[in-house]
Amino acid sequence: MTLTRRHFITGGLSLGAATAIGGVGWSGISAARSLDVTEDLELVELSIPVRDLPADLHGYRIGFLTDLHLGVAISADFISTAFASVLSARVDLLLLGGDYIWIAESALGLLLQPTRSPSLTSIQSRTKLSERIFHILARLIPHAPPKDGIFWVFGNHDRWAHPTACETTLADTPAQLLKNSAIEIRRGSSSILIVGTDDYLTGVPQIPSLRRERRGPTILLTHNPDHVGSLAERGLLAPSRSTSFAAIHGDRSQFDLALCGHTHGGQVHLPFIGPVLFNIRHHRFGAGLVREGETWVYTSRGLGVVEFPYRIGCRPEATVIVLERGDAA
Numbered sequence: 103m104t105l106t107r108r109h110f111i112t113g114g115l116s117l118g119a120a121t122a123i124g125g126v127g128w129s130g131i132s133a134a135r136s137l138d139v140t141e142d143l144e145l146v147e148l149s150i151p152v153r154d155l156p157a158d159l160h161g162y163r164i165g166f167l168t169d170l171h172l173g174v175a176i177s178a179d180f181i182s183t184a185f186a187s188v189l190s191a192r193v194d195l196l197l198l199g200g201d202y203i204w205i206a207e208s209a210l211g212l213l214l215q216p217t218r219s220p221s222l223t224s225i226q227s228r229t230k231l232s233e234r235i236f237h238i239l240a241r242l243i244p245h246a247p248p249k250d251g252i253f254w255v256f257g258n259h260d261r262w263a264h265p266t267a268c269e270t271t272l273a274d275t276p277a278q279l280l281k282n283s284a285i286e287i288r289r290g291s292s293s294i295l296i297v298g299t300d301d302y303l304t305g306v307p308q309i310p311s312l313r314r315e316r317r318g319p320t321i322l323l324t325h326n327p328d329h330v331g332s333l334a335e336r337g338l339l340a341p342s343r344s345t346s347f348a349a350i351h352g353d354r355s356q357f358d359l360a361l362c363g364h365t366h367g368g369q370v371h372l373p374f375i376g377p378v379l380f381n382i383r384h385h386r387f388g389a390g391l392v393r394e395g396e397t398w399v400y401t402s403r404g405l406g407v408v409e410f411p412y413r414i415g416c417r418p419e420a421t422v423i424v425l426e427r428g429d430a431a
Contacts, residue, residue, distance in 0.1 A: 142413070142417050142418060143180070143183060143184060143187065143405075143417070143418050143419070143420060144417045144418070144419045144420075145187050145188075145191065145419070145420050145421075145422065146402075146419045146420070146421045146422070147191065147421075147422040147424065148391060148400070148421075148422075148423060148424070149423075149424045149425075149426045150358075150359055150391075150398050150400075150423055150424065150425055150426065151426050151427070151428030152319050152358050152359070152425050152426065152427065152428065153358075153396075153428070155318070155319060155425060155426065155427040155428070156289075156290075156291070156292035156317050156318055157427070158289040158290040158291065158292040158318075159289050159292050159294060159318055159319070159425055160425070160426060160427045161424060161425070161426065162194055162195075162289070162294065162424070162425040163191065163192060163193045163194050163195075163422060163423070163424050163425075164193060164194065164195050164196075164197060164321075164361075164422070164423040164424075164425070165188035165189070165191065165193035165195065165196040165197065165248065165420070165421070165422055165423075166188075166196075166197050166199065166361050166400075166402060166420075166421040166422070166423060167184055167185070167188060167196070167197075167198055167199065167402075167405065167420055167421070168198065168199025168200060168201065168257075168325070168361075168362075168363030168364075168402050168404045168405070169199065169200070169201045169257070169363045169364065169366055169402070169404025169405055169406050170184070170198075170201065170202045170203075170239070170404075170405050170406050171201060171202070171203065171204035171259065171404075171405065171406025171407060171408060172202055172203055172204070172219075172235050172238060172239055172242075172406070173203055173204045173205055173206075173219065173222065173231075173235055174205075174206065174215055174216075174217055174218065174219050174222050174223060175204060175206070175215045175216055175217075175218055175219075175406070175407055175411040176204070176218060176219070176405070176406045176407065177218040177219050178219065178238050178241075178242060180218070180405070181239070181242050181405065182242050184405055184418075184420045185242060185243070185244055187420045188420045188421075188422060189244060189248065191422045193248050193422060194248055194249050194250050195248055195249075195250040195251065195252075195253075195287065195294075195296075196244070196247060196248050196251070196252040196253075197252075197253055197254070197296070197323050197361060198252065198253070198254035198255070198277065199254075199255060199257070199323065199324075199325055199361060199362065199363040199402065199404075200254070200255050200256050200257025200258075200259075200260060200301060200325035200363060200364070201257030201258065201259045201260060201325065201363065201364065201404070201406070202235075202236070202239050202257065202259075202260055202268065203232060203235050203236065203239075203259050203260060203263045203264075203268075204259055204406060204407070204408050205228060205231055205232065205235075205263055206409075206411070208409055210409060210410065211408070211409050211410075211411060214410065214411055214412070215411045216411060216412075222234065222235070228263075229264060232263040232264035232267055233264060233267045233271075235263075236264065236267045236268050236271040236272070237271055239271070239272070240271045240272060240274060240275050243272070243275040243276065243277050244276070245275070245276060247276040247277075250287045251276065251277075251278060251285075251287075252275075252276050252277040252278065253277065253278050253279075253280050253285060253296055253298060253323065254272065254277050254278070254279055254280070254298075255279070255280055255281070255298040255299060255300070255301070255323050255324065255325055256268070256279075256281065256300055256301045256304075256305055256325065257301055257325040257326075257363070257364065258301050258303045258304045258325065258326070258364070259408070260301075261301060261304040261305060262304065279298075280296065280297070280298020280299075280323060281298065281299070281300050281305075282298075282299050282300055282306075282307065282308040282309070282310055283297075283298060283310055284296060284297045284298070284310050284312070285298075286316070289318075291317060292316075292317045292318040293316050293317065293318045294318050294319055294320075294321060294425075295312070295316065295318065295319070295320040295321070296321050296323060297309065297310065297312070297320060297321065297322050297323065297357070298322075298323040298324070299322070299323070299324045299329065301325050301326065302324065302325065302326035302328055302329035302332070303326060307324065307329055309322075309333070309338065309356075312356055319358035319359065319425065320356060320357050320358055321357065321358065321359045321360070321361065322357045322359070322360040322361070322397075323360075323361050324360065324361075324362055325362065325363055325364050326362065326363075326364045326382065327360075327362035327364060327365065327382055327384060327387035327388075327399065327401050328364075328382045328383050328384050328387075329362075330360045330362060330384070330387060330394065330397075330399050331382075331383065331384030331386075331387060331394075334394050334395065339356065339357060339394065339395055339397050357397045358396075358397065358398065359397065359398045359399075359400065359423070360394075360397055360398070360399045360400070361400055361402070361423070362387065362399065362400070362401045362402070363401065363402050363404045364381070364382065364401075364404075365380050365381060365382055365387075365388050365389060365401055365403075365404075366403060366404050366406075366407065366408075366413075366416070367388070367389035367390075367401075367402075367403030367404070367416045367419075368380055368388060368389060368416055369407060369408075369410065369413055369414075369416055370410065370412075370413065370414045370415070370416065371414060371415030371416045372414070372415070373415075377389070377416070387399055387401050388401065389401050389402075389403055400421070400423065402419055402421050403416060403417065403418060403419045404418065404419065405418045405419070405420070406418070
């Protein structure tokens with residue numbers, strides 16, 4: 103059998119889950135089964151200092167949800183609660199970071215997955231199940247969006263499951279797809295540029311041209327933090343001196359902030375060991391807020407689960423990012 107990226111990821115997660123079972127013991131797994139991940143949502147709010155942030159944008163609030171993994175193991179009620187949690191925090195903008203679906207395929211996933219959405223268990227066709235899940239998601243996306251809208255990018259599970267259904271179904275919602283494209287959000291004489299890319303594992307992510315004179319930060323929305331690591335390795339987080347951006351901003355990064363998901367924060371954290379597995383190469387972006395040069399990188403723990411359909415010591419999160427004027431150094 104040829105070892106594809108998908109086999110590597112799911113195999114690695116299964117291995118990590120087996121390690122968790124061995125480390126926690128069957129009593130720990132029984133306890134995990136009794137704990138519904140959908141009852142443990144944490145609303146994380148953090149402030150990001152942005153150098154030279156225009157006064158018009160000080161206090162700007164961005165909601166961020168990623169890795170919903172809606173399906174049999176994650177209920178629509180939980181996803182609805184997560185949306186409501188972020189909207190209640192009075193965000194100006196909502197960003198969705200990919201992986202909106204999970205359909206169990208591995209032996210471990212099928213054996214252990216809880217039934218939190220009983221209506222989906224009778225659908226045998228994987229194609230029909232994918233279409234049904236995306237239709238449920240479309241109903242859950244807020245139809246009274248924040249002032250500056252809702253934007254989303256693809257994750258790897260969305261492409262593995264049914265990318266056409268994902269894109270066409272969400273096209274009928276207030277959410278707008280960013281696929282190697284950007285949207286500019288105005289505030290007075292200033293603006294925020296949101297750049298969204300295709301998935302790093304299953305798509306062809308590219309950064310669109312950012313050669314424009316404007317006042318305000320640039321935010322990268324990309325599902326997999328390895329994309330940020332790859333950009334950094336290739337020297338592409340910072341622009342070349344030939345661009346108009348560089349002429350205005352010198353050696354500053356072209357991104358003030360990157361928002362990612364994919365890792366679930368490790369999903370299983372063991373005492374004295376920490377995360378069992380980060381399914382990425384650049385482990386420094388496994389969870390939380392770090393700096394890469396002059397770019398803040400935030401990787402959310404996300405909402406859902408895959409393969410081992412539980413979380414241990416790693417709560418699901420909905421995130422609110424607040425931009426503040428300050429020295430980003």
